[in-house]
Amino acid sequence: QKEVEQDPGPLSVPEGAIVSLNCTYSNSAFQYFMWYRQYSRKGPELLMYTYSSGNKEDGRFTAQVDKSSKYISLFIRDSQPSDSATYLCAMSANGQNFVFGPGTRLSVLP
Amino acid sequence: DAGITQSPRHKVTETGTPVTLRCHQTENHRYMYWYRQDPGHGLRLIHYSYGVKDTDKGEVSDGYSVSRSKTEDFLLTLESATSSQTSVYFCAISEPDTQAFFGQGTRLTVV
Numbered sequence: 001q002k003e004v005e006q007d008p009g010p011l012s013v014p015e016g017a018i019v020s021l022n023c024t025y026s027n028s029a030f031q032y033f034m035w036y037r038q039y040s041r042k043g044p045e046l047l048m049y050t051y052s053s054g055n056k057e058d059g060r061f062t063a064q065v066d067k068s069s070k071y072i073s074l075f076i077r078d079s080q081p082s083d084s085a086t087y088l089c090a091m092s093a094n095g096q097n098f099v100f101g102p103g104t105r106l107s108v109l110p
Numbered sequence: 111d112a113g114i115t116q117s118p119r120h121k122v123t124e125t126g127t128p129v130t131l132r133c134h135q136t137e138n139h140r141y142m143y144w145y146r147q148d149p150g151h152g153l154r155l156i157h158y159s160y161g162v163k164d165t166d167k168g169e170v171s172d173g174y175s176v177s178r179s180k181t182e183d184f185l186l187t188l189e190s191a192t193s194s195q196t197s198v199y200f201c202a203i204s205e206p207d208t209q210a211f212f213g214q215g216t217r218l219t220v221v
Contacts, residue, residue, distance in 0.1 A: 043214045045212070046210075095207035100153040103152050
């Protein structure tokens, strides 16, 4: 079992849809949770950063962490074609040495 | 791009040759990382550094070495390149307990 699992996709949705991206993990020591967006042939860019459990909202993006279930989610509201990218979850126990999921490729169709 | 520059951006090399990739940062961040990204595997940690001359191995360190003689530079060396090391290599930087910022990547092809 991989330390971090992520729905591989690809995921295709119509413009304006709500998108749910999910990761599960096995290491209960993880405390730092991140979501990155990666466009084709570019480096990952940070979308959301949360510590411990709970929700965090930033514009159209909401990150949820449920440590009891070892499950994190990223919701994208009113999805746009510009949201088409690969989304990577990442987590860490100590604030360094981040472990990444394999990524979910999202396409938002106009 | 959070002040991170990777060089070269693209490289084609022959099997058995040594290759060095460079990561340069202008953020004065303490931690620097080298990852490789392959289809189906996501980002995997090769080596990381927690200070000048302080480095440690990651998940996939075999066949790679690193050096950090200055805060701003972190070098990744493939001692004798193999076709299995064809990949996209990303450098990242971070401060303790904060998120990592990534460079734009180096696309390496070993033929």
